[in-house]
Amino acid sequence: MATLNLVQSITLTLQQAMQADERVILLGEDVGLNGGVFRVTDGLQAQFGEDRVVDTPLAESGIIGTAIGLAINGMRPIPEIQYEGFLGPAYDQIVNHAARYRNRTRGAIPVPLTIRVPVGGGIHAPELHSDSPETIYTHSPGIKVVYPTTPSDAKGLLTAAIRDPDPVIFFEPKKVYRSFREEVSEDDYEIEIGKAKVVNEGSDLTIVTWGASLFECLGAMDNAPDDADIELIDLRTIYPLDIDTIAESVEKTGRCIVVHEAPLTGGMGAEISARIQERCFLHLEAPVQRVTGFDTIMPFYKLENEYLVDAKRIGSAIAETLAY
Amino acid sequence: MPKTTAYQATIEHISILDEHANFDAELGEGVMTDEQALHLYEHMVNCRELDEVAFKLQRSGRMGTYPQNKGQEAAAVGVALALEKGKDWIVPSYRENAALFMHGLPMHYILMYWMGDERGSKMPEGVNVTPLSVPIGTHMLHATGIAWAEKLRKSDGVAATFFGDGATSEGDFHEAMNFASTLKVGVVFIGQNNGWAISVPRSKQMNSETLCQKALAYGMPTVRVDGNDIYAVHYAAKEAVKRARAGEGPTFIECVTYRLGDHTTADDARRYRDEAEVEAWRNRDPILRVRKYLTAKGSWDDARDEALKAKAKKIVAEVVDAAINVTPPETTDFFDDMYQSLPEDLRKQRETMRTSSLGQNPDQVGLKADTAAVEGR
Numbered sequence: 239m240a241t242l243n244l245v246q247s248i249t250l251t252l253q254q255a256m257q258a259d260e261r262v263i264l265l266g267e268d269v270g271l272n273g274g275v276f277r278v279t280d281g282l283q284a285q286f287g288e289d290r291v292v293d294t295p296l297a298e299s300g301i302i303g304t305a306i307g308l309a310i311n312g313m314r315p316i317p318e319i320q321y322e323g324f325l326g327p328a329y330d331q332i333v334n335h336a337a338r339y340r341n342r343t344r345g346a347i348p349v350p351l352t353i354r355v356p357v358g359g360g361i362h363a364p365e366l367h368s369d370s371p372e373t374i375y376t377h378s379p380g381i382k383v384v385y386p387t388t389p390s391d392a393k394g395l396l397t398a399a400i401r402d403p404d405p406v407i408f409f410e411p412k413k414v415y416r417s418f419r420e421e422v423s424e425d426d427y428e429i430e431i432g433k434a435k436v437v438n439e440g441s442d443l444t445i446v447t448w449g450a451s452l453f454e455c456l457g458a459m460d461n462a463p464d465d466a467d468i469e470l471i472d473l474r475t476i477y478p479l480d481i482d483t484i485a486e487s488v489e490k491t492g493r494c495i496v497v498h499e500a501p502l503t504g505g506m507g508a509e510i511s512a513r514i515q516e517r518c519f520l521h522l523e524a525p526v527q528r529v530t531g532f533d534t535i536m537p538f539y540k541l542e543n544e545y546l547v548d549a550k551r552i553g554s555a556i557a558e559t560l561a562y
Numbered sequence: 563m564p565k566t567t568a569y570q571a572t573i574e575h576i577s578i579l580d581e582h583a584n585f586d587a588e589l590g591e592g593v594m595t596d597e598q599a600l601h602l603y604e605h606m607v608n609c610r611e612l613d614e615v616a617f618k619l620q621r622s623g624r625m626g627t628y629p630q631n632k633g634q635e636a637a638a639v640g641v642a643l644a645l646e647k648g649k650d651w652i653v654p655s656y657r658e659n660a661a662l663f664m665h666g667l668p669m670h671y672i673l674m675y676w677m678g679d680e681r682g683s684k685m686p687e688g689v690n691v692t693p694l695s696v697p698i699g700t701h702m703l704h705a706t707g708i709a710w711a712e713k714l715r716k717s718d719g720v721a722a723t724f725f726g727d728g729a730t731s732e733g734d735f736h737e738a739m740n741f742a743s744t745l746k747v748g749v750v751f752i753g754q755n756n757g758w759a760i761s762v763p764r765s766k767q768m769n770s771e772t773l774c775q776k777a778l779a780y781g782m783p784t785v786r787v788d789g790n791d792i793y794a795v796h797y798a799a800k801e802a803v804k805r806a807r808a809g810e811g812p813t814f815i816e817c818v819t820y821r822l823g824d825h826t827t828a829d830d831a832r833r834y835r836d837e838a839e840v841e842a843w844r845n846r847d848p849i850l851r852v853r854k855y856l857t858a859k860g861s862w863d864d865a866r867d868e869a870l871k872a873k874a875k876k877i878v879a880e881v882v883d884a885a886i887n888v889t890p891p892e893t894t895d896f897f898d899d900m901y902q903s904l905p906e907d908l909r910k911q912r913e914t915m916r917t918s919s920l921g922q923n924p925d926q927v928g929l930k931a932d933t934a935a936v937e938g939r
C-alpha cells in the first residue's frame with residue numbers, strides 16, 4: 239500500500255502498465271522530459287526511454303490519429319491531450335475513426351487505445367482549460383468514457399482501460415489531482431469499466447455524481463438534516479452506464495438527484511433521469527432533480543464558482559427532494 | 563531522359579540591427595525614422611514593464627496564469643507599425659501584446675483577461691483585434707477569412723496573424739496558409755519562432771530547419787528575419803503589407819526570437835532549457851540594441867531613457883490599478899452574451915441560478931412551499 243494523490247496514482251499505474259506490457263507507449267505534448275503539464279508522466283521518459291514516452295508535435299489530430307494507427311498495428315498507445323479544451327482538433331479522429339473502426343470492419347480491426355484527458359474546472363485556469371465535455375463522447379457510440387474521482391479507483395480503472403480492447407477516453411478531474419491522498423494498492427488490480435460505486439449507503443435519497451462534484455455532494459450531505467439518510471453513488475464510468483446500480487438504489491430510496499459540472503441540456507443528468515423513470519417509475523416519490531452547470535460557456539475563473547455546482551445548490555436540492 | 567530540377571527555392575534572411583547594435587546602412591536605409599524607432603522602443607519598454615509586473619501579480623496571488631512576452635516584443639511592434647490602425651486587423655495568439663496596445667487595446671484589458679475576466683476581450687469600438695487565442699494554431703484561419711472579406715468588398719485592408727513555431731504543427735495552420743494562398747487574399751502570417759513550444763524544442767517539433775519552408779509548400783512568398791530586430795521585422799512587414807494591399811496575396815514572415823521567461827507562470831523552463839542558452843539570448847534582447855544604437859547615434863540619451871522607464875512604471879502602475887479595481891462582473895455576467903437575445907429557457911436558468919431544478923418550477927404539484935424550513939432543519 240502507498241498513500242497517493244490522484245496524479246501519483248495515475249503515474250504509478252502508467253509505470254506498472256509499461257513495465258508489464260512492452261506494447262504500451264505514451265505520447266502527447268510535453269509528456270517526456272517535462273512530465274506533462276500536470277506532471278502525470280513525470281520520470282517515465284527517464285525510465286522507459288524516448289521511444290516509449292514520446293513528445294509529439296503540437297497537433298491533437300496527429301496525436302490521436304497516429305495513436306489509432308499504433309493501436310491497429312499491435313501497440314497499446316496511451317495518448318495524453320493536455321486539457322479537455324484541446325480535444326477539438328482531435329474530434330474527427332476520435333469520433334469518426336477510433337470509435338468506428340471495429341464496427342466498420344465487423345470486428346476485424348479493433349482500436350485498443352486509452353486517451354487520457356485532464357477535465358473540469360475549479361483550478362483558476364485560463365480560458366478553455368475548465369470544460370466538461372464528457373457527454374459529447376458519451377453520445378458518440380463506439381467509445382467508452384471513464385471518469386474516476388479517487389486515486390484508488392483511478393488505478394483500477396486505468397488498468398482496465400489500458401487492457402480494454404476498445405477505445406476509452408479516460409477523464410481525470412484536475413481539481414482532484416492533488417486535493418487529497420488515500421491508500422492505493424501497489425498490486426495489479428482492475429476495476430470493471432461500467433460499474434458505479436456506492437460511496438455511502440442510505441435509504442431516503444440517492445445522489446448520483448462523478449468527478450470533483452463528488453466532494454460538493456459530500457459537503458452538502460454533511461450539512462443535510464441528521465435524519466436524512468442519503469445514498470451517494472460515484473458513477474466512475476459514464477459509458478457504459480451502470481443503470482442497474484442506480485435503479486437498485488432509487489427503487490430503495492424513491493428519490494434521486496443527479497449532480498454534474500457539465501451543462502444541463504443534453505447532459506448525462508438527462509439520460510440518467512430518463513432511465514430512472516423508465517425503470518423505477520412506480521417507486522418514485524419525487525421528480526428526479528438535476529443540479530448541473532448552466533447552458534453557458536464555462537466562465538473565466540472570476541466567476542467559475544458561480545458556474546460550478548456547489549454544496550449549497552445541492553443542499554437545496556436535497557431539502558426540496560426530501561420534502562416533496 | 564536525364565533528371566531535371568523540378569523546383570528550387572532559396573529563403574532570404576534579413577538582419578539590419580544586430581545584437582551588437584551594428585546597423586546595416588544599406589538594407590536599413592529608409593526602413594523607419596528615428597522617431598518611429600523611438601516610438602516602438604517606448605512600446606517595447608512599456609510592454610516589458612507590464613510583463614514584469616504581471617509576473618509579480620501572479621506570484622502574489624492577484625492574477626492567474628500569465629504568459630510573459632519578454633524577449634519577443636520586436637516582432638509585435640515591427641509588424642504593428644506597418645499596419646493601419648482601425649483599418650487593418652490583428653489576429654493574435656498571446657505573445658504580441660505590444661502590437662495590440664499599438665492598435666488601441668487598453669493595456670489593462672490584457673491583465674483583466676488573465677485575471678479571469680471576459681471583459682478583457684471586449685474590444686473597444688474601432689479596435690480591429692480579435693481576442694487572444696488559447697487553442698493553439700487555430701485562429702490563423704480567421705485572419706484568412708477576414709482578408710477574404712476585404713477582397714470580396716474590394717477594399718484593401720490587411721489581416722496580420724501571429725502564432726508560434728509549435729502552432730505550425732496544427733492542421734488548421736496549413737489550411738489557413740493554403741486558403742490564403744489559393745484565394746490570394748491579403749494575410750500577413752507572422753510565425754514567432756522562439757525555438758520552443760513549452761518544453762518541446764524546434765528540432766522535435768518539426769524536421770524543417772525554418773518555418774519559411776512551410777510557406778514554400780503553399781507557393782507563398784516568405785522571408786526569415788531576426789525577430790529581435792525591429793528594423794528587420796518592419797522591413798519585411800512593410801513589404802508584406804504592401805503586397806497584400808496591392809491584391810498580390812499573402813506573405814509568411816518567420817521571426818527568429820526567444821522567450822526569455824517561462825512558457826507561462828505555471829511553467830518552470832529550467833526543467834528543459836539550458837541556462838547558457840537563455841543567457842545567450844539575454845544578450846540579444848530586442849530592447850537593449852535599439853537603445854544602444856540610438857544612443858550611439860545621438861538620437862537618444864541616458865537621461866531620456868531614465869525618464870521613459872519612470873514613465874513606463876507609472877503607466878503600468880495605473881494599468882494594474884485599473885485592472886484590479888474594475889467593478890467585479892455581475893454574477894450572471896456569463897449568461898448575458900451567450901446570444902444576442904437570451905432564449906427563454908436560458909433566461910430562466912439565469913434567474914434561478916442559485917436554486918435547484920425543482921426550485922425553478924415552484925408551482926409544481928407536490929412541491930411543498932416550506933422547503934426553506936426543511937432546508938434549515
Ligand SMILES: Cc1ncc(C[n+]2csc(CCOP(=O)(O)OP(=O)(O)O)c2C)c(N)n1
Pocket residue numbers: 267296298320324327657696697698699725726727728729730754756758759760825
Ligand atoms: C490546441 C491546443 N493544444 C495545446 C495547447 C496547450 N499549449 C498552450 S501553449 C503551447 C505551446 C505553444 O507553442 P508555440 O506555438 O511555439 O508558441 P509559444 O508559446 O512558444 O509562443 C501548448 C502546447 C493549447 N493551448 N491549444
Ligand SMILES: [Mg+2]
Pocket residue numbers: 726727728754755756757758759760
Ligand atoms: Mg514557440
